[in-house]
Amino acid sequence: MDWDWNFVWEIMPTLIQGVKITILATVLGSILAAIVGLGIALARRSENRFVARGVGWFAEFIRGTPLLVQLYFIFYVLPDIGILLPPLVAGVIGLGLHYGTYTAEVYRAGIDNVPRGQWEAAKACNLNGRHTWTHIILPQAIPPMIPALANYFIAMFKETPLLSAITVLELMNQAKSVANTYYRYIEPMTLVGAFFLVISLCSVVLLRWLEHRYGRIER
Amino acid sequence: MPAPIIKVDAISKSFGSFKVLDGLSMQVMPGEKLALIGPSGSGKTTILRILMTLEKIDGGHIQVDGEQLYHMERNGQLLPADERHLARMRQKIGMVFQLFNLFPHKCVMDNVTLAPMLTKRVARAAAEKRAMELLDMVGLADKAKAMPAQLSGGQKQRVAIARALALSPKIMLFDEVTSALDPELVEEVLNVMRKLAAETDMTMLLVTHEMGFAHDFADRVLFFDRGRIVEEGKPDEIFRHPKQERTQSFLKKIIAAGHRV
Numbered sequence: 001m002d003w004d005w006n007f008v009w010e011i012m013p014t015l016i017q018g019v020k021i022t023i024l025a026t027v028l029g030s031i032l033a034a035i036v037g038l039g040i041a042l043a044r045r046s047e048n049r050f051v052a053r054g055v056g057w058f059a060e061f062i063r064g065t066p067l068l069v070q071l072y073f074i075f076y077v078l079p080d081i082g083i084l085l086p087p088l089v090a091g092v093i094g095l096g097l098h099y100g101t102y103t104a105e106v107y108r109a110g111i112d113n114v115p116r117g118q119w120e121a122a123k124a125c126n127l128n129g130r131h132t133w134t135h136i137i138l139p140q141a142i143p144p145m146i147p148a149l150a151n152y153f154i155a156m157f158k159e160t161p162l163l164s165a166i167t168v169l170e171l172m173n174q175a176k177s178v179a180n181t182y183y184r185y186i187e188p189m190t191l192v193g194a195f196f197l198v199i200s201l202c203s204v205v206l207l208r209w210l211e212h213r214y215g216r217i218e219r
Numbered sequence: 220m221p222a223p224i225i226k227v228d229a230i231s232k233s234f235g236s237f238k239v240l241d242g243l244s245m246q247v248m249p250g251e252k253l254a255l256i257g258p259s260g261s262g263k264t265t266i267l268r269i270l271m272t273l274e275k276i277d278g279g280h281i282q283v284d285g286e287q288l289y290h291m292e293r294n295g296q297l298l299p300a301d302e303r304h305l306a307r308m309r310q311k312i313g314m315v316f317q318l319f320n321l322f323p324h325k326c327v328m329d330n331v332t333l334a335p336m337l338t339k340r341v342a343r344a345a346a347e348k349r350a351m352e353l354l355d356m357v358g359l360a361d362k363a364k365a366m367p368a369q370l371s372g373g374q375k376q377r378v379a380i381a382r383a384l385a386l387s388p389k390i391m392l393f394d395e396v397t398s399a400l401d402p403e404l405v406e407e408v409l410n411v412m413r414k415l416a417a418e419t420d421m422t423m424l425l426v427t428h429e430m431g432f433a434h435d436f437a438d439r440v441l442f443f444d445r446g447r448i449v450e451e452g453k454p455d456e457i458f459r460h461p462k463q464e465r466t467q468s469f470l471k472k473i474i475a476a477g478h479r480v
Binding site for chain 1: 272302306310313322333337382383386
């Protein structure tokens, strides 16, 4: 088995198309996970017990089932009840929901880490609930949790090949299709690994910088 | 004789099985400076926190500035207060905390202007002008752009006082405001409070272990023990001639611990 550089250059444009979709899915999935996580974290603190419990169970359910199964449900089962989603949209929703239940825990810890005195000072200043969250609690809670959130986004990035199962033409799927066309696996699969490695390593550097920049808060 | 600005009537409050306030009643006249002293766990901080609506009460009534604090009068009936009522009542009261509780992500100026701009919709320019006056009053006009982490404890506490004053409350609550400070920083905070007492007619309630300051500052001293007021009177009466045995033994312990009276 020998390495064929000509084949590499031939399939490179196709793979780069795949990388673009992989990155797009990761970015959109991360944004959705960040929003869903915040929503879950806030809902679980709700004074309405039904909301708090219901959302809690929902998050437990999502965390307790595999992402691949969820992707199949969103893409192949939802059409049975009339919800037909394009592959990338289904994939982003799957990633965002699944990782949202994890980022919710990060938000919870970040919010719990804001000292009680801050809530009390906000109340003594007569700030209402919304102002307390947006001006006092979240600005203090979010910066220290940015590294932990970024960690999940890197993990999500490495799980995007699962989207190939629901026909998203991301990197893994493109590599599989060229491999199946030419019956050569070594170059496409090596390149997939190399792409993921390079992007992961860059992300880790970014993560270190984020930890340095946001990891602590001065009081 | 004017009506009391605060009327506490038979307030009870428990934390779990610990009864921290046991049918507490007291009245405060407008402009009065009150010192609340007593052993820890006697309920003096709890009543301040209840007045700031930081704790819920188990029973009793409180009137602030002629209105029920924890209840609303609707068609002659007393209902539990909703958030809107509480927010309106909180405008009358400001509080300074033992651990300052400045907003660490905001500069000194923003700490002082945030609440007036958000809760009273004061324009930024007007809020900053007023904040500079207050910072000047507490001797920190040159620190307006500093972050809280860059300040000493005494400076933080003076900012916290300015922040509470920015909402122009009728009543100010001071909860052991010098207890967390290094000894050499206590005096700068006490000086601000003396100035405040001399220059304004605000009603001030002060929980403190600084007996010397309580003596000079207060019009009236309340001695708390086990959730009740055991003894009250003019500072000289309480500190020089305490009648109750529990007051005597408390003051003896405090003096033995090195606090001056």
